[in-house]
Amino acid sequence: MSLTKTAVSTIAVAAVCATAAAARDQVQVAGSSTVLPYASIVAEAFGENFDFPTPVVESGGSSAGLRRFCEGVGENTIDIANASRAIRSGEIEACAANGVTDIIEVRIGYDGIVFASQQDGPAFTAFTPSDLFNALGAQVLVDGALVENPYTQWSEFNADLPAVDIAAFIPGTNHGTREVFEEQVIAAGCEATGAFQAMMDAGMSEDDAEDACLAVRSDGAAVDITGDYTETLARIDSNPDGVGVFGLSFYENNTDVLKVATMNGVSPSVDTIASGEYPVSRPLFFYIKGAHIGVIPGLKEYASFFVSNDIAGPWGPLADYGLVSDPELEAVQANVENEVNMTE
Amino acid sequence: MTDATAETPRRGSGTGSLMVPDARTAKRNAREKRFRLYGLVAVCTGILMLALLLTSILSAGLSAFRQTTIQVEVPLVAERLDPEGNRDPAQMAKVTTFGYAPLLRDALIGTIESAGIETELDPRAIADMVSDESVAQLRAFVLANPGVLGQTIPVEVLASGRIDGFFKGRVTYQTAELDKNISPEQLQLAEALQEAGLLATGFNWRFITAPDASTTRPEAAGLGVAILGSFYMMLVVLALALPIGVAASIYLEEFAPQNKFTDLIEVNISNLAAVPSIVFGILGLAIFINFAGLPQSAPIVGGLVLTLMTLPTIIIATRASLKSVPPSIRSAALGLGASRMQTVFHHVLPLAMPGILTGTIIGLAQALGETAPLLLIGMVAFVREYPGAPWEGGLFDPATALPVQVYNFTQRSDPAFVERASGAIIVLLIFLLIMNLAAIFLRRKFERRW
Structure with missing residues (x-):
């Protein structure tokens, strides 16, 4: 009885309150934790320079953000989803099923992914995708045969690497970063070491071989980090031999404790990522709900401000923080200005 | 009384004495003593854990209640902040924080020069020593008081997070060598500013009253x-x-x-x-x-x-x-x-x-x-x-x-x-x-x- 009473009364209170609630006057954003720092920098500057209130920015991951984005149209749904990967066709369908049809895709720039270890730790100074695949793949090629990953130390497959136990802290599957890490590092290493070919020769279909390539060993040498880069940093702090995966901007803010490794001989920086020399990077996006433009005050102004040269340009505050500015920024600006919806 | 009874122990006859515990009593007493000890150890462990928690939180967090600020004389150049010259707030609002940033930078360089401090740092590195938040504060102040245009006003600006950390012992010359966001030269300049009385560390009310700030402005973040x-x-x-x-x-x-x-x-x-x-x-x-x-x-x-x-x-x-x-x-x-x-x-x-x-x-x-x-x-x-x-x-x-x-x-x-x-x-x-x-x-x- 008390439970029903409680439930009924709270719902009643809620309903009364809902009718009293004023129209929302601030932009609401949710999504990728990689995009969050950039979005909060822009939101802050937006609030300072415009008459609109500062947008509210939540994190929670690309997938969670896009799921909430696709929940429907209306004031109690978010206006913008931040994502560290492009929206998937399944998500576009889910959006359409809930009436979210006008989606404007905005690419804000590129983010590099770096491999770093403790400043005073072993000399992890140069990696190749092959090294990381050999260290972390579930199945690797040893003497021409595919075997369960037998390596326990880095030096066992590359004498140039330190003779310490393999302990890598990689982004968990809830992060958009994981996808980039798998596609641009592990898959590349799988092909380079010849494991991919060996799998194909062993009778696997191409798809199966690709999946097998991306499988990460599960014996504890590779640790999935579901939290943020701060968690990875804490793990590296307590494990001198650990190697962690970070975003370039995070590394640039912690250069006094972290030492970065080169990839294929190229050290990561805004310049090498912009030129494409550094191989591991990914575009960052945000998605605007077209139906909310003109309804939620400041939505379009926020989006335009985000991609303006002052903010997202090569000398703006986002680039200062570690974002690699989009070479085609003008096209992106035009897209936002003309509210060009995604075509698919 | 007790002494008297103690002096006349009853011995022999196998019944034992009240004063001299027999084996079973001794065992029972020892058991009780042990139990008390366990309890004491449990309490002490709890207190120790609490003490550890509190020390780690206090040692890491007390410094958040102190904040380093720099005194800067800012000449509010009317031509730059009000290009139209009509003191209309709507027109003046078109000058964004990006327009105010160089003003504050030049003011900081001017303050350093007038204090007689010599530095070889480039203007950008000097501007990086103060928080971006200060630019926004300056803009908000000018828009609220258009009358101050053309005057030179003293402004207390927040030092950047790294400079603030230097005076709290978090940043040292060693870490600054490796840090991309601060250089030892900037730290030297900060020390010189402190000697000149322009830089000071005081109680941080802003930490309790100010709103959150973005990742690039830890010094401005509040609760x-x-x-x-x-x-x-x-x-x-x-x-x-x-x-x-x-x-x-x-x-x-x-x-x-x-x-x-x-x-x-x-x-x-x-x-x-x-x-x-x-x-x-x-x-x-x-x-x-x-x-x-x-x-x-x-x-x-x-x-x-x-x-x-x-x-x-x-x-x-x-x-x-x-x-x-x-x-x-x-x-x-x-x-x-x-x-x-x-x-x-x-x-x-x-x-x-x-x-x-x-x-x-x-x-x-x-x-x-x-x-x-x-x-x-x-x-x-x-x-x-x-x-x-x-x-x-x-x-x-x-x-x-x-x-x-x-x-x-x-x-x-x-x-x-x-x-x-x-x-x-x-x-x-x-x-x-x-x-x-x-x-x-x-x-x-x-x-x-x-």
Whole structure:
């Protein structure tokens, strides 16, 4: 009885309150934790320079953000989803099923992914995708045969690497970063070491071989980090031999404790990522709900401000923080200005 | 007396002496001693853990309450801040913070020169020594007071997070060598500024009153919005959970018939008290946001969710304190002709009040420290605008909460946020301490013993 009473009364209170609630006057954003720092920098500057209130920015991951984005149209749904990967066709369908049809895709720039270890730790100074695949793949090629990953130390497959136990802290599957890490590092290493070919020769279909390539060993040498880069940093702090995966901007803010490794001989920086020399990077996006433009005050102004040269340009505050500015920024600006919806 | 008996021990005859313990007594006594020791060790371990926790939080967080600032003489060049020259705020607002940044930079360089300090740093490196927040503050000040254009005004600007960290011992010349965001030369300049009396470290009120700031401005980040948000949520919890909880307990304890149905309710309430708080968050998202259409990130939704979470605690505490009121009080009241409702409200409830208040405050304290359910209703967010006053619909404005702010700070990349997170924990602990002290005070003050 008390439970029903409680439930009924709270719902009643809620309903009364809902009718009293004023129209929302601030932009609401949710999504990728990689995009969050950039979005909060822009939101802050937006609030300072415009008459609109500062947008509210939540994190929670690309997938969670896009799921909430696709929940429907209306004031109690978010206006913008931040994502560290492009929206998937399944998500576009889910959006359409809930009436979210006008989606404007905005690419804000590129983010590099770096491999770093403790400043005073072993000399992890140069990696190749092959090294990381050999260290972390579930199945690797040893003497021409595919075997369960037998390596326990880095030096066992590359004498140039330190003779310490393999302990890598990689982004968990809830992060958009994981996808980039798998596609641009592990898959590349799988092909380079010849494991991919060996799998194909062993009778696997191409798809199966690709999946097998991306499988990460599960014996504890590779640790999935579901939290943020701060968690990875804490793990590296307590494990001198650990190697962690970070975003370039995070590394640039912690250069006094972290030492970065080169990839294929190229050290990561805004310049090498912009030129494409550094191989591991990914575009960052945000998605605007077209139906909310003109309804939620400041939505379009926020989006335009985000991609303006002052903010997202090569000398703006986002680039200062570690974002690699989009070479085609003008096209992106035009897209936002003309509210060009995604075509698919 | 005792000495006398001790001098005449009764020995022999196999019965043993009261003064000389036999083997079994010695064993029993030793066992008791051991048990006491275990208890002592347990207590000491607890105290040690608490001491460790407090030292780590205090050592990391106390510095958040101090902040380094720099005194700068800023010439407000009218041509740059009001290109149209008509002092129209709407026109002046077109000059963004990007227009004010060079002004502050030049002012800082001018201040350094007039203080007679020589430096070879380039202008950009000098500008990096102060917080971007200061530029925004300067712009807001000029827009609010257009009359100051053309004057030179003294401004106290926040030093950047790294400079601030240098005076708190977090940044050293060694780490600056490796750090991309600060150079030893900048630290030297900061020391020179300190000697010239232009740079000082003082109490940081802004940490308590200012809103959150983005990742690049740890020095400006504060708890203002979070404290307000937590306060609003506690208001909602108090306004809903106390009357509902007390009404439910009085009915269950004093009026409801004892049958299987009320037993079931009792079991369910006890179970609810143990449900993980995230479950209430899922419920809140489904009912309050998706069904009732309440706004996201709003303290009202947070308050409603925390109400659901706190209710079982309050109901259990209230029922316990109602039970502890002796039946004789009820019998006496009923015997004098009072109705059952009069008995409850005139006699039982006042006597049970201290227990109810204690339970409520402990429930509130529990709700104050809760993060998980807020995650799902959008309160774990970057919010810079203060919510409005409660009578202006402020309960529906976005806000965060104190524990959420701790979580947010720990996720930021800049190491200066570690200090802010610990500082926020200290503030949260102070609030919890005050609430628990209030609970103890109320109990001591109004408690009746029979």
